[in-house]
Amino acid sequence: MNEPSHEQSIGAGSCSPSVLYASPTSSEGRAHTNEPQVYDALLLVGFGGPEGQADVLPFLRNVTRGRGIPDERLEEVAVHYRHFGGVSPINEHNRQLREALEAEMRARGIGIPVYWGNRNWDPLLSDTVREAADDGRSRLLALATSAYSSYSSCRQYREDLAAAVSDAGLRDRVIIDKVGQYFDVPGLIIAFAEGVAEAVRGFEERGTTGGSVRVLFSTHSIPEADADRSGPSELGLGRGGAYVAQHRAVAERIMRDLRDAGAVEPSTQWELVFQSRSGPPSQPWLEPDICDRIAELPREGVAAVAIVPLGFLSDHMEVLWDLDEEAMAAAEAAGLLGSRTPTPGIHPAFVASLVDLVEERMRGLPASARLRCTELGPWYDVCRPECCANARRGFAPAVAGITP
Known part of the structure; x- marks a missing residue:
């Protein structure tokens, strides 16, 4: 665990910041x-996700609203959902996560x-x-099911909040703060x-060890321009911004812990x-693509791939289709042993870390006392003015951040 590396505040002499719908302490x-x-x-x-075949197209229209994508193109994605009966696992996961959070909070006396x-x-x-x-609940702390920084x-x-x-x-009736990005909490690691x-x-049980095993940490690709703008520019994280830096830091910590424990060679x-x-082919997105990379690995002496859905907290459709179907098929086509590892879901250690985040904010725990596993954490409670800008959309009103 570590001390925070970016404890920052509004500079002396600046005007009072504007933090929309914030609690008194966050509004500073x-x-x-x-x-x-x-x-x-x-x-x-x-x-959110569809829970039946009739929900699929309306759901995809919601996801892509404002982008003018015709239903014919949406159907190309819809087949992934239809393959699983039109049901995304996300909603059921969130029901389970809600119950697990409630149980952990009750056990700690958080009423x-x-x-x-x-x-x-x-x-x-x-x-x-609403x-x-x-x-009668008007002072809300939001916890998003997303651990990393990007638009x-x-x-x-x-x-959205x-x-x-x-x-x-409810502009004059509700306060909303948000838990900061929690990519490196102990339970996720x-x-x-x-x-x-x-x-x-x-x-190893099948005779494949060491250098012939490759661990592929996979996350959702996003436009390079959005990645470069993820996180506050003042951190100077370079190409890929906070999005890439956070994923790399977490993967590195996982592998270091496993090597120290003797679990991997x-x-x-x-x-x-x-x-x-x-996105369109003309727009640069983060690479390499997992399937393209799998196809190259046999030439590097690799015989087995562990596919880790590092960017996902539960089994989204992108996990069930893009990894369990497409990436595993790519491994088979390349003659590789393949295994897709679980998402955190409602793993007890992960749920405990999420409730730790709630307690941090309720108790006003200083950043130096918060448990994190990389040098990038703890991340911000109140995002910086231009954090995670979207170059195409500009800035819409947002909670839990200083207005640009």
């Missing part, structure tokens, strides 16, 4: 809040309810915020490391790869 704009705060509900914020709302499908976030307010994985959720308050007509260790152990190599690209 400090990178990390260090005063106790009262919240009367936890708001679990998800992406607030957990509400759940989605960006793209029922229960929609604006309906959930429900909480109708129940789509952080800022867009903050915009601001829109939900506005759409529900533990959950992924256990999966890698089990995969490598399975390869020192010669076992790892790489960060990308999946699920959806």
Whole structure:
């Protein structure tokens, strides 16, 4: 664990920052809040997914709204959902996660309810915020099911929260803070490391060890321009911004812990790869693609690949289709042994770390006392003004960050 490397605040002499719908301590704009705060509900914020064949196209229209994509093109993606009966695993996972969070919070004596709302499908976030307010819950702490920094994985959720308050007509009635990005909490590292260790152990039982095993940490590809703008520019993280730096730091920590524990051999190599690209060919997205990379590995003496869905907290459709179907098929075509490791889901250590995040904010725990596993953490409680900019859309109103 480590001390924070970027404890920052608004510079002396600056005007008071504008942080939309924030609690008093968050409205000051400090990178990390260090005063106790009262919240009367936890708001679990998800992406959402269809739960039947009739939901698939309406769901995809919600995901792509404003982009003018015709239904014919959406059907090309819909076949992935239809392959699984039109049901995404996301909503069921969030139901399980909500129950697990409630149980862990009760065990710790945290007596607030957990509400759940989605960006793209029922229960929609604006309906959930209205429900909480109708129940008398007006001081909400939001926890998004996304651990890394980028427009789509952080800022867009903050915009969704601001829109939900506005759409529900609750601008003067509701306070919303958001838990910062939590890519390097101990429970996430533990959950992924256990999966890698089990995969490598399975390869060893089949006679494949050391340098002939490659660990591929996979995450969603995003446009290079969005990656470069992820996180605050003042950190100077270079190409790929915080999005790439955070994934690399987590993968490196997982492998270091496994080597130290003797669970993988020192010669076992790892790489960060990308999946699920959806943009036009003319637009640069993060590479290498996982399937392209798998096809190259036999020429490098690799005989087995452990595929780790590092960018996903649960079994999204991108995990079930792009990894379990396409990437595993690519491994078979290349003559490689393949194993896809589990997502954290409701692993007890991961759930415990999520509740730790809630307690940090409620207790006003200083950044120096928060448990994180890379030098990049703890990440910001209040995002910096231009953090995770979207070059095409500009800045919409967003909670939990200083207004640009």
